[in-house]
């Protein structure tokens with residue numbers, strides 16, 4: 001099921017007023033739904049001591065949403081200094097922030113270590129000796145090489161630029177320990193939109209096996225394992241939901257077995273983005289044109305600059321037309337934006353009821369990797385973001401981009417060189 005029936009039922013009665021007040025296009029996020037998913041996640045893993053979700057900031061880097069997540073005990077997984085700054089600006093610090101970067105510069109590490117620091121998750125064995133100072137805690141990103149992977153977005157680990165190889169991993173921790181690191185974590189990220197819970201249990205088992213091996217060689221006890229993100233959501237109608245409780249049960253059993261064997265256990269960290277906010281956001285847009293040529297087109301008042309997944313991954317996003325959910329007959333249409341780029345389509349050959357100009361289209365599951373992936377190509381401006389609060393109020397949490405924003409980087413002090 002895409003967008004939850006609860007979200008849909010609460011939003012539908014006031015959607016025309018929201019459109020009237022704020023104007024389309026906008027992404028709108030459901031506070032109640034986000035809260036519920038956070039609670040489900042924390043509850044599922046309650047038997048694992050020290051369980052913590054580090055929300056992948058890149059999925060929805062909005063401080064209002066991040067504040068909701070922080071209130072649920074979440075930390076933040078950041079891949080850049082601006083993302084770390086976002087997290088710090090809402091009051092997170094130190095080990096509440098994980099810096100999972102790659103191809104990182106010393107200046108970036110310096111910034112990540114300032115102001116109470118963050119957990120550095122090193123992408124390569126060479127980076128440990130390049131750090132401006134040696135932190136007490138270090139994590140390495142592990143890339144197992146050959147392993148069954150879920151799907152095409154994540155690709156084959158052997159071809160992936162991420163992580164420390166299996167053969168390097170013991171040496172990496174040895175190096176870190178010899179340089180004075182006192183506490184250790186291990187991380188991996190091998191899934192993307194994965195709907196098979198067993199795959200995630202296997203990931204946890206894989207990391208438990210690796211830390212056992214490292215412990216055997218170096219005597220290091222691990223503070224945590226971080227199994228990454230990549231938990232899936234059902235974008236297409238009829239796809240079953242990810243079985244979170246089965247995953248949690250499987251991993252809890254693995255942790256209990258590890259404890260029995262070894263007398264200690266690490267904490268469990270996760271860094272999902274999509275699973276937390278994906279289903280709890282929609283992109284609302286108005287129909288502005290119809291075109292009948294070799295195909296039938298429905299033109300809307302936003303473009304792939306507000307949601308790139310369909311154009312980039314041919315991803316399916318469910319669409320309904322407000323107030324016409326049960327209308328027949330259906331007709332095959334492409335739902336398109338304004339970009340000079342033929343993959344600027346929210347839907348291709350989709351069965352939808354007939355629309356008129358001014359109809360409101362609701363594009364589902366845009367709460368993660370939606371607005372955040374936006375861009376300005378073709379002079380397109382990114383839309384606003386709204387929060388649909390649990391008291392049914394609505395708040396603007398990011399304004400739409402303006403022409404001034406678009407021209408902002410052309411406003412600078414002249415600087416030239418030469419000719420030499």
Ligand SMILES: *Cc1c(COP(=O)(O)O)cnc(C)c1O
Pocket residue numbers: 056058059077100189191192193228229230231271272273274275368
């Ligand atoms: C993108 C990413 C995530 C989040 O992925 P989701 O599919 O949104 O769960 C987590 N960790 C890392 C390192 C990532 O690159």
